Amino acid sequence: xxxxPPTPEPSPGRPVLTVDGLHVTVAxxxxxxxxxxxxxxxxxxxxxxxxxxxxxxxxxxRAVLGLLAPGVAVPAGRISLGDTELTGLDERAWRxxxxxxxxxxxxxxxxxxxxxxxxxxxxxxPLRLRLRLSRAEARRRAVDLFAAVGLHDPEAVHDRYPxxxxxxxxxxxxxAIAVSGEPELLVADEATTALDTVVQAEVLELLxxxxxxxxxxxxxxxxxxxxVAEVSDRLLVCYxxxxxxxxxxxxxxxxxxHPYTEALLRVAPLxxxxxxxxxxxxxxxxxxxxxxxxCRFAPRCTYATDACTAAPVALDPVPGTHRRSVRCLxxxxxxxxxxxxxxxxxxxxxxxxxxxxxVPA
Amino acid sequence: xxxxxxIARQPLGRAALAVxxxxxxxAAAGGxxxxxxxxxxxxxxxxxxxxxxxxxxxxxxxxxxxxxxLAGTGPSVLAALEAVGAAMLLGVLPGLASVxxxxxLAWASLRAVDALMTLPFTLFAIAAVGVLGNGLHQAMLALGxxxxxxxxxxxxxxxxxxxxxxxxxxxxxxxxxxxxxxRAHVWRKVLxxxxxxTAHALATSLLTVASLTFLGIGVQPPAPTWGGMLASDLGFLxxxxxxxxxxxxxxxxxxxxxxLLADTVRDADPADGPALDTPASNHPADTPKEQADARRxxxx
Amino acid sequence: xxxxxxxxTPAPPAPAAAATAAPRxxxxxxxxxxxxxxxxxxxxxxxxxxxxxxGVIGETGSGKTTLARAVVGLAPVTAGRITVDxxxxxxxxxxxxxxxxxxxxxxxxxxxxxxxLDPDLTVSRLVGEPLEIARVPAAERAERVAAALDQVxxxxxxxxxxxxxxxxxxxxxxxxxxxxxxxxxxLLADEPVxxxxxxxRNHVLRLLxxxxxxxxxxVVVxxxxxxxxxxxxxxxxxxxxxxxVEEGPAExxxxxxxxxxxxxxxxxxxSLDPGRRADLALLRTPAARPPAASGCAFAHRCPFAGPxxxxxxxxxxxxxxxLVACHRAPDWRSRLAR
Numbered sequence: 001x002x003x004x005p006p007t008p009e010p011s012p013g014r015p016v017l018t019v020d021g022l023h024v025t026v027a028x029x030x031x032x033x034x035x036x037x038x039x040x041x042x043x044x045x046x047x048x049x050x051x052x053x054x055x056x057x058x059x060x061x062r063a064v065l066g067l068l069a070p071g072v073a074v075p076a077g078r079i080s081l082g083d084t085e086l087t088g089l090d091e092r093a094w095r096x097x098x099x100x101x102x103x104x105x106x107x108x109x110x111x112x113x114x115x116x117x118x119x120x121x122x123x124x125x126p127l128r129l130r131l132r133l134s135r136a137e138a139r140r141r142a143v144d145l146f147a148a149v150g151l152h153d154p155e156a157v158h159d160r161y162p163x164x165x166x167x168x169x170x171x172x173x174x175x176a177i178a179v180s181g182e183p184e185l186l187v188a189d190e191a192t193t194a195l196d197t198v199v200q201a202e203v204l205e206l207l208x209x210x211x212x213x214x215x216x217x218x219x220x221x222x223x224x225x226x227x228v229a230e231v232s233d234r235l236l237v238c239y240x241x242x243x244x245x246x247x248x249x250x251x252x253x254x255x256x257x258h259p260y261t262e263a264l265l266r267v268a269p270l271x272x273x274x275x276x277x278x279x280x281x282x283x284x285x286x287x288x289x290x291x292x293x294x295c296r297f298a299p300r301c302t303y304a305t306d307a308c309t310a311a312p313v314a315l316d317p318v319p320g321t322h323r324r325s326v327r328c329l330x331x332x333x334x335x336x337x338x339x340x341x342x343x344x345x346x347x348x349x350x351x352x353x354x355x356x357x358x359v360p361a
Numbered sequence: 362x363x364x365x366x367x368i369a370r371q372p373l374g375r376a377a378l379a380v381x382x383x384x385x386x387x388a389a390a391g392g393x394x395x396x397x398x399x400x401x402x403x404x405x406x407x408x409x410x411x412x413x414x415x416x417x418x419x420x421x422x423x424x425x426x427x428x429x430x431l432a433g434t435g436p437s438v439l440a441a442l443e444a445v446g447a448a449m450l451l452g453v454l455p456g457l458a459s460v461x462x463x464x465x466l467a468w469a470s471l472r473a474v475d476a477l478m479t480l481p482f483t484l485f486a487i488a489a490v491g492v493l494g495n496g497l498h499q500a501m502l503a504l505g506x507x508x509x510x511x512x513x514x515x516x517x518x519x520x521x522x523x524x525x526x527x528x529x530x531x532x533x534x535x536x537x538x539x540x541x542x543x544r545a546h547v548w549r550k551v552l553x554x555x556x557x558x559t560a561h562a563l564a565t566s567l568l569t570v571a572s573l574t575f576l577g578i579g580v581q582p583p584a585p586t587w588g589g590m591l592a593s594d595l596g597f598l599x600x601x602x603x604x605x606x607x608x609x610x611x612x613x614x615x616x617x618x619x620x621l622l623a624d625t626v627r628d629a630d631p632a633d634g635p636a637l638d639t640p641a642s643n644h645p646a647d648t649p650k651e652q653a654d655a656r657r658x659x660x661x
Numbered sequence: 662x663x664x665x666x667x668x669x670t671p672a673p674p675a676p677a678a679a680a681t682a683a684p685r686x687x688x689x690x691x692x693x694x695x696x697x698x699x700x701x702x703x704x705x706x707x708x709x710x711x712x713x714x715x716g717v718i719g720e721t722g723s724g725k726t727t728l729a730r731a732v733v734g735l736a737p738v739t740a741g742r743i744t745v746d747x748x749x750x751x752x753x754x755x756x757x758x759x760x761x762x763x764x765x766x767x768x769x770x771x772x773x774x775x776x777x778l779d780p781d782l783t784v785s786r787l788v789g790e791p792l793e794i795a796r797v798p799a800a801e802r803a804e805r806v807a808a809a810l811d812q813v814x815x816x817x818x819x820x821x822x823x824x825x826x827x828x829x830x831x832x833x834x835x836x837x838x839x840x841x842x843x844x845x846x847x848l849l850a851d852e853p854v855x856x857x858x859x860x861x862r863n864h865v866l867r868l869l870x871x872x873x874x875x876x877x878x879x880v881v882v883x884x885x886x887x888x889x890x891x892x893x894x895x896x897x898x899x900x901x902x903x904x905x906v907e908e909g910p911a912e913x914x915x916x917x918x919x920x921x922x923x924x925x926x927x928x929x930x931x932s933l934d935p936g937r938r939a940d941l942a943l944l945r946t947p948a949a950r951p952p953a954a955s956g957c958a959f960a961h962r963c964p965f966a967g968p969x970x971x972x973x974x975x976x977x978x979x980x981x982x983x984l985v986a987c988h989r990a991p992d993w994r995s996r997l998a999r
């Protein structure tokens with residue numbers, strides 16, 4: 001957890017997930033929706049995939065989980081979990097991997113639980129089968145797990161049905177189920193998007209704690225940069241199926257190298273509590289398969305030149321940095337604006353003009 | 362009619378429409394197209410095979426089969442339409458009303474429908490004919506009454522799902538009355554379901570004419586109908602085993618076309634939304650106006 | 662810059678006459694309960710003035726949607742009064758209610774335009790629906806629909822599309838156009854931006870901000886997300902378990918909350934502030950107790966609650982324009998610093 005921007009880099013753990021040159025096509029191979037995506041998630045590291053809808057972040061995440069819809073395929077690229085190659089696994093092998101070495105939580109926890117079974121049973125039963133535990137032992141393990149994900153009164157929660165629990169509690173139950181197999185990687189796909197602010201903060205902290213305590217590798221997928229700016233070590237910014245910027249979160253947030261990252265930071269509500277500027281990124285990402293040969297963000301980018309759209313732009317290391325890369329021709333000569341951590345002197349003395357209309361007494 | 366256009370875009374829908382158009386043409390002009398008098402008996406040529414003066418042969422009274430089939434189209438189709446029309450009138454409107462209006466009405470109509478559904482069809486038809494007099498119209502009216510619960514239930518089920526739809530609530534918030542909501546929101550959603558039911562009910566009615574004829578109800582000889590011909594031909598199976606195939610083929614062709622049409626209507630239901638594998642179709646790009654608007658300051 | 666921005670303009674000072682006039686929306690002592698069960702709202706007092714955006718924030722189950730639905734007559738009000746420009750809305754029934762709704766002075770924007778817009782109707786028909794119901798002649802209707810689409814920044818070329826063929830942001834703007842086509846005096850928007858990504862969210866918020874300047878309605882924006890209110894709201898009311906626990910100018914409530922729950926909300930929102938975590942730890946209770954049936958609604962989750970929190974706290978005004986309902990309001994912050 002990068003508490004302060006100049007945090008010394010955490011000693012890199014062993015790579016857990018390696019995605020190399022991943023391509024994903026939709027519409028039965030007719031349209032390329034993800035192009036040449038490569039990244040690594042190490043043990044104890046939290047990596048965030050951020051982008052608007054249609055950026056390919058969800059397809060990438062689904063490919064990692066082996067949960068691709070019909071008509072969606074991975075024609076090229078490798079995904080490996082530890083030493084296991086995941087691409088080309090059959091459904092049975094996938095199920096075995098997903099139950100144990102890969103965990104996942106999604107946006108709508110309620111739809112992943114059986115409404116007619118208690119949540120405790122849905123956690124304990126697979127445990128019992130996999131680890132050949134007695135019922136009492138499985139129950140004890142389940143209650144321990146519920147406690148570990150911060151559910152109050154885990155004994156009582158064990159015997160509840162999904163409809164008796166709130167959205168935040170259900171998400172914790174799902175996380176407990178996801179980590180019950182002691183996975184190496186936990187994928188959270190918009191896992192906090194639908195939650196209330198207070199609960200969202202708690203769930204994010206829970207994920208962060210699990211990462212720290214269990215050495216879990218985390219892959220966070222979200223459209224909301226604000227959510228992951230704080231809890232991720234590494235940021236992958238996706239745009240129109242490509243990674244456009246990749247680097248340590250604190251550095252990227254403080255000094256983005258790609259104009260799209262800058263734009264995302266401008267529109268994200270990052271702690272500005274006053275009347276913040278309501279910035280908008282004009283236009284919309286290109287539809288999959290309709291992008292030109294050059295930079296896909298160029299039509300929406302005010303820094304774009306003719307050279308940007310002429311030829312493909314490579315994901316190159318950012319000059320003068322360590323472990324950062326960007327897909328922008330002009331990265332070297334642009335001075336882009338990042339988001340700074342707010343001054344700690346407020347809330348007592350707001351440095352902004354008191355520009356509110358006061359309520360007439 | 363956008364519905365017709367949607368159907369016509371699909372090859373199966375086109376085929377079904379073509380068959381039904383042909384049937385409609387025969388129904389309208391069948392009697393005039395008949396080469397011979399469908400009622401004229403020719404005692405010299407009883408139960409003849411196809412060929413010669415009688416293109417499709419003759420029946421047990423020596424009547425020309427082709428002429429009878431052609432002339433029988435109109436009454437058969439009309440009878441089926443009559444039954445289904447009555448059923449729709451008695452089923453669809455109360456079905457819609459039972460959802461949007463007073464709960465007492467809903468309760469009463471549901472009980473009436475339950476009562477109707479317990480009646481055995483044959484018994485009811487005999488009773489109806491006994492009261493109203495024997496004739497095709499009376500029999501079809503009886504059939505309509507018995508088909509009405511089908512329409513009632515189907516319509517009510519479809520409308521019930523919509524009753525708590527948020528756009529219905531939104532329309533009520535704008536001050537829209539019940540009739541407005543039915544007209545603007547509910548009717549369009551119920552229509553495909555009603556169309557499918559109608560096609561099935563028409564098919565049922567065509568076949569029922571045949572089964573009623575066995576009981577001597579409905580079709581008054583010597584007037585030709587498809588079902589009546591089928592019934593009488595079955596009596597001479599040993600002499601003319603192929604004869605029932607002709608009216609049966611016409612019935613099957615019409616019923617098949619109706620079912621096909623119904624399926625097409627259901628599949629073209631716009632509520633299903635666009636196909637999933639064509640993401641480009643439902644994500645229109647920003648129009649220039651929107652892009653300009655995004656750049657416009659909030660306070661002009 | 663890729664991003665279009667504008668200097669945030671403060672809301673113009675309300676004209677002297679308006680300031681003294683009665684608020685456009687006035688809610689007093691509102692209780693709502695379904696089926697004689699536990700009250701969803703109890704004793705809610707709120708005002709919204711013309712040209713003002715009032716933000717109502719609360720978590721799931723706090724009653725914020727019920728509050729808006731009560732104003733438009735979609736929730737069972739068991740006590741209290743809701744007036745719009747002095748006219749009592751709670752007493753409206755039957756024909757009078759229908760007539761008031763047709764007049765369109767109060768508009769409610771549903772949370773999910775995919776569900777509140779009929780999927781079979783075109784944009785122009787959807788936007789014109791309130792006018793169609795009010796029997797506005799077709800020619801005038803077309804004119805006003807075009808004007809409303811223009812006001813929300815939608816191209817006339819979209820008028821023939823159905824909602825399924827619009828993007829999420831476009832759909833939300835269609836819902837907004839439909840709400841303003843009757844030139845309402847009060848607009849209630851239920852989570853207008855929660856389903857949108859950050860850029861579209863800002864776009865819709867800017868529209869709301871612009872519309873209240875151009876058309877001058879009182880706007881009530883309901884949200885579970887403080888960041889969508891931080892951009893536009895003039896005042897914010899914080900709802901917790903059916904009660905207003907704090908109300909005041911937006912920035913003041915967000916940066917210097919007077920109620921521990923508002924503070925918890927503000928500290929929970931994503932931020933780069935490294936000190937936030939420390940605040941959060943102090944604002945949370947180690948183990949929540951089951952909520953008490955009476956008394957302070959937040960006491961069961963409040964780290965500052967004590968035995969003296971048992972009676973229900975009354976709203977007090979410690980500073981002009983700021984209301985808080987908390988027994989600990991004067992001293993909890995000093996305990997936070999410790």
